[in-house]
Amino acid sequence: MAHQRTKVVLVFLFFLCFAVAAVIAAAGKSYYEILQVPKGASDEQIKRAYRKLALKYHPDKNPGNEEANKRFADINNAYEVLSDSEKRSIYDRYGEEGLKQHAATGGRGGGGGMNINDIFSEFFGGGRPSEEEDRIIKGDDVVVELDATLEDLYMGGSLKASDTETKFSKPVGCWIFPFLSVWREKNILKPAPGKRRCNCRNEVYHRQIGPGMFQQMTEQVCDQCPNVKYEREGYFVTVDIEKGMQDGQEVVFYEDGEPIIDGEPGDLKFRIRTAAHDLFKREGNDLHTTITITLVQALVGFEKTVKHLDDHLVDISSKGITRPKEVRKFKGEGMPLHFSNKKGDLYVTFEVLFPNSLTEDQKTKIKAVLG
Numbered sequence: 001m002a003h004q005r006t007k008v009v010l011v012f013l014f015f016l017c018f019a020v021a022a023v024i025a026a027a028g029k030s031y032y033e034i035l036q037v038p039k040g041a042s043d044e045q046i047k048r049a050y051r052k053l054a055l056k057y058h059p060d061k062n063p064g065n066e067e068a069n070k071r072f073a074d075i076n077n078a079y080e081v082l083s084d085s086e087k088r089s090i091y092d093r094y095g096e097e098g099l100k101q102h103a104a105t106g107g108r109g110g111g112g113g114m115n116i117n118d119i120f121s122e123f124f125g126g127g128r129p130s131e132e133e134d135r136i137i138k139g140d141d142v143v144v145e146l147d148a149t150l151e152d153l154y155m156g157g158s159l160k161a162s163d164t165e166t167k168f169s170k171p172v173g174c175w176i177f178p179f180l181s182v183w184r185e186k187n188i189l190k191p192a193p194g195k196r197r198c199n200c201r202n203e204v205y206h207r208q209i210g211p212g213m214f215q216q217m218t219e220q221v222c223d224q225c226p227n228v229k230y231e232r233e234g235y236f237v238t239v240d241i242e243k244g245m246q247d248g249q250e251v252v253f254y255e256d257g258e259p260i261i262d263g264e265p266g267d268l269k270f271r272i273r274t275a276a277h278d279l280f281k282r283e284g285n286d287l288h289t290t291i292t293i294t295l296v297q298a299l300v301g302f303e304k305t306v307k308h309l310d311d312h313l314v315d316i317s318s319k320g321i322t323r324p325k326e327v328r329k330f331k332g333e334g335m336p337l338h339f340s341n342k343k344g345d346l347y348v349t350f351e352v353l354f355p356n357s358l359t360e361d362q363k364t365k366i367k368a369v370l371g
Contacts, residue, residue, distance in 0.1 A: 137263030285344030
C-alpha cells in the first residue's frame with residue numbers, strides 16, 4: 001500500500017514539474033511572438049512572416065551585430081516548429097518543454113534541431129538575402145516621418161504618427177507607457193467579376209523565313225486569372241519603438257504599404273526623427289544639457305540634481321570651484337545603446353550667473369576675501 005502511494009506521489013510530482021516547466025517556457029517570448037503572427041496564423045502567414053524576418057536579420061545583412069544574429073537564430077527555431085504540424089500541435093499544448101519530452105521519447109524535436117543556415121537555404125533554395133529580395137515583385141513602400149520624444153527613445157514604448165489621434169495607455173510589465181494609435185488607410189485587393197491577364201512573360205520561338213533560314217522571335221504569353229479590384233479600407237496601427245533607436249532608423253510593418261497586382265504589397269515604414277527637448281540635446285548616444293548656477297555656488301560649491309528622462313535624479317553637486325562654461329561628464333547617464341544594455345554619457349555645461357552690479361560695501365568685502 002505504501003509502495004503504491006509512493007508511486008502515485010512520484011507520478012504526480014513528475015506531471016507537476018512538467019506543467020511548471022511548460023508555464024515557465026510559455027512565460028518567455030513565444031514562437032508566435034518571435035515571428036510576429038497570431039496563434040491561429042495559417043501556414044502561408046507563417047511562411048511569409050519567416051521570409052520577411054529572416055531576410056531582415058540575416059547575418060550577411062547585419063555583419064558583427066550579435067543581437068541580429070540571435071534574432072536570426074530565434075526566427076529559424078520558431079519557424080522550424082511552427083512550419084511542422086506535429087511540432088506545432090505539441091508546442092501549442094505543452095510549450096517548449098513538451099517538444100523536448102517528445103524528442104526524448106523518439107519523436108522529432110524542435111527549436112534548434114536543424115542548422116539555421118540549412119533552414120534558410122531550404123526555404124530560399126540556396127539564394128542569398130539580396131538575391132531573394134531582387135526576385136520579389138513589390139508594391140511601393142510608404143514612409144512616414146515620426147517625431148519621437150527623448151523620453152520615448154530612452155524608455156521605449158509606442159508612438160503615434162500625427163497629432164490627430166486619440167491617446168491611450170499601454171501597460172508593459174510594471175511600467176505604463178503612453179501610446180497613440182495611427183489611423184491607416186490603404187487600397188486592398190478584393191475579388192471582382194471576370195478574368196484578367198496575369199503572369200505574363202516573353203517566350204522565344206523561331207519562325208522559318210526561307211529554306212534553311214529561321215528568325216528568332218519573342219511573344220508575350222499570359223495566363224487567365226480571377227479578376228481583382230482595389231477597395232479603400234482603414235484600421236488602427238500602434239507603432240512600437242525600441243530603446244536607443246537613432247534618427248533615420250525605421251519601424252517597419254511588412255506588407256502594409258501599397259499593394260500591387262500579382263505581387264506583394266510594399267512596406268509601411270515609420271522613420272524615427274528625434275523631437276526637440278526642453279532640457280536635453282542628444283548627440284549620438286550621449287546627452288548634453290546646460291545648467292545655470294550663481295556666482296556664489298560657483299565659488300563655494302552647491303547641491304543640485306537634474307531630473308532625467310525617466311524621472312530618476314542625477315546628482316550634479318560640487319564641493320569645489322566651478323568655472324564658467326565648465327563641462328562635466330556623468331558616466332552612464334546618457335541614452336541607451338540600441339540592442340545593448342550599455343548607455344552613453346551625460347555632459348553638463350555650467351553657466352555662471354554673475355550679478356549685474358555690486359555695492360561699494362560688497363566690493364570691499366570681496367577684495368578682503370579674494371584680494
